[in-house]
Amino acid sequence: MYVGVDCGTQSTKVMVLDPEGERILGEASRPHRLDEGEGGRREQAPADWIAAFCGAFGEAVAKSGVDAGAILALGVSGQQHGLVALDAAGEPVHPAKLWCDTETAPWNVALVERLGGEAGCLEKLGLVLQTGYTASKLAWLREVHPQAYARIATLMLPHDYLNFWLTGERVAEAGDASGTGYFDTRTRRWRHDVLAEIAPELDPGRVLPRLIASREPAGRVRPAVARELGLADDVLVSSGGGDNMLGAIGTGNTRPGLVTLSLGTSGTICAHSPEPVVDNPLVANFCASHGGWLPLVCTMNVTSATTRIRELLGLDLASFGERVAAAPIGAEGVTMLPFFNGERVPMLPEASASLDGLTSVNTTPANLCRAVVEGATLGLRYGLEQFGPLAEGVSEIRLIGGGSRSPVWRQMLADITASRVVCPQVTDAAALGAALQAAWCHRAGAGDGELAELCTRLVHLDESSRADPDPASVAAYDEVHARYRRCLAERHSIT
Ligand SMILES: Nc1ncnc2c1ncn2[C@@H]1O[C@H](COP(=O)(O)OP(=O)(O)O)[C@@H](O)[C@H]1O
Numbered sequence: 206m207y208v209g210v211d212c213g214t215q216s217t218k219v220m221v222l223d224p225e226g227e228r229i230l231g232e233a234s235r236p237h238r239l240d241e242g243e244g245g246r247r248e249q250a251p252a253d254w255i256a257a258f259c260g261a262f263g264e265a266v267a268k269s270g271v272d273a274g275a276i277l278a279l280g281v282s283g284q285q286h287g288l289v290a291l292d293a294a295g296e297p298v299h300p301a302k303l304w305c306d307t308e309t310a311p312w313n314v315a316l317v318e319r320l321g322g323e324a325g326c327l328e329k330l331g332l333v334l335q336t337g338y339t340a341s342k343l344a345w346l347r348e349v350h351p352q353a354y355a356r357i358a359t360l361m362l363p364h365d366y367l368n369f370w371l372t373g374e375r376v377a378e379a380g381d382a383s384g385t386g387y388f389d390t391r392t393r394r395w396r397h398d399v400l401a402e403i404a405p406e407l408d409p410g411r412v413l414p415r416l417i418a419s420r421e422p423a424g425r426v427r428p429a430v431a432r433e434l435g436l437a438d439d440v441l442v443s444s445g446g447g448d449n450m451l452g453a454i455g456t457g458n459t460r461p462g463l464v465t466l467s468l469g470t471s472g473t474i475c476a477h478s479p480e481p482v483v484d485n486p487l488v489a490n491f492c493a494s495h496g497g498w499l500p501l502v503c504t505m506n507v508t509s510a511t512t513r514i515r516e517l518l519g520l521d522l523a524s525f526g527e528r529v530a531a532a533p534i535g536a537e538g539v540t541m542l543p544f545f546n547g548e549r550v551p552m553l554p555e556a557s558a559s560l561d562g563l564t565s566v567n568t569t570p571a572n573l574c575r576a577v578v579e580g581a582t583l584g585l586r587y588g589l590e591q592f593g594p595l596a597e598g599v600s601e602i603r604l605i606g607g608g609s610r611s612p613v614w615r616q617m618l619a620d621i622t623a624s625r626v627v628c629p630q631v632t633d634a635a636a637l638g639a640a641l642q643a644a645w646c647h648r649a650g651a652g653d654g655e656l657a658e659l660c661t662r663l664v665h666l667d668e669s670s671r672a673d674p675d676p677a678s679v680a681a682y683d684e685v686h687a688r689y690r691r692c693l694a695e696r697h698s699i700t
């Protein structure tokens with residue numbers, strides 16, 4: 206049995222996988238608290254992730270009906286970019302600033318300039334630093350909380366931290382490290398010189414975790430943790446990775462020709478590539494967590510935005526879905542740019558959300574619900590367009606994340622992107638990807654089991670979820686898209 210863990214923004218999910226029976230035996234999740242403040246602050250306490258993991262692990266194992274002692278290996282996926290700075294005792298010096306924190310936008314602008322602008326970033330890192338990446342969070346901590354900064358002994362990401370708690374090892378892997386901003390995504394190495402620009406007092410050789418290869422284990426579960434979880438001795442923990450990298454594995458996107466799109470707190474679009482992809486600063490040239498690269502576009506306001514409007518109107522998920530379905534395409538002229546939290550693509554970290562076209566007739570709850578879902582999805586179309594030739598010829602979008610459970614949203618995505626959309630049977634694909642990576646890592650010792658073969662056997666599509674673009678709706682959305690782009694141009698000068 207193998208266990209996959211995904212520490213997302215909103216919750217930690219745990220899944221028990223039986224690769225021989227090709228079944229998921231048990232699943233559970235626990236929510237996370239999010240500390241949101243004015244000025245773009247978005248933070249979480251790393252201890253909450255551990256508590257959520259333990260709760261979800263216990264429930265998933267109980268549901269699976271297997272003895273925890275039968276688990277051979279675990280894999281951990283995590284929300285990318287969060288800064289988990291630890292002191293010498295392994296305690297966080299400050300709550301983790303998350304990928305969606307935009308408080309550090311001015312520090313990111315200054316950093317990009319110091320590294321030589323977009324060209325300098327591309328040359329040193331193989332990508333252009335964006336607000337949300339770890340680097341500007343570290344620069345912020347140095348300036349705003351110097352006492353906490355002075356105690357830093359290790360720099361980690363959320364999944365590295367869970368691996369550290371599980372194994373006691375301070376290690377990192379290329380996929381997640383790609384989003385730090387002090388890692389060269391082309392050579393898969395830390396950039397000590399870039400870290401020195403950001404944090405000259407820190408010794409890169411000491412504070413950066415040891416890099417391991419994708420198939421290498423992070424370590425073995427510590428005896429104290431094994432006792433707490435009821436695990437056998439010597440349970441392996443795979444390298445793990447960023448949630449997008451493991452989501453790619455969990456959708457079988459381990460080779461070129463597929464696009465994975467996630468409707469999670471964030472919206473992400475990625476495609477596997479055997480080569481680095483460095484021609485558009487909006488497409489992040491991340492490494493994959495199994496080899497190769499995973500060029501990715503991330504929009505920051507997807508289910509975070511739909512949830513905001515849903516809660517504002519006091520609706521549960523089902524009633525919200527009914528309102529979205531009840532309103533016509535284009536929400537009777539209401540357009541929302543849902544940048545509640547600033548935005549990464551388009552690059553507008555300090556933007557706020559806006560509503561256009563409201564009249565005394567069309568200002569209805571249904572139109573507001575529809576407008577926020579359309580706005581988030583049109584933002585993803587903008588993101589998909591950034592891929593250029595890489596997305597051309599892709600016949601199908603593999604859709605995952607919480608929002609993929611909505612049939613209305615699936616059809617809307619198919620119509621807005623004029624592409625076929627299909628969900629895998631397991632839409633918590635990052636947790637499944639983590640379990641598959643754990644199996645791959647565990648079997649390396651036995652010299653068998655290629656990852657692509659595991660994916661072929663264990664990633665299945667949910668044929669009932671397929672949505673094909675409807676020509677009339679595609680044409681109607683083209684007009685809605687034109688209106689959206691006009692708003693983007695008028696309000697934010699994005700053409
Ligand atoms: N049926 C549904 N329709 C629309 N949105 C949904 C549905 N089910 C879940 N969601 C959304 O999915 C979100 C969680 O997505 P998830 O991918 O688990 O997030 P993350 O990985 O960022 O923590 C929920 O907050 C909710 O808004």
Ligand SMILES: O=C(CO)[C@@H](O)[C@H](O)COP(=O)(O)O
Binds near residue numbers: 472
């Ligand atoms: O910042 C990014 C990718 O660059 C986000 O995709 C995070 O990795 C968070 O993901 P979710 O919690 O939305 O899954």
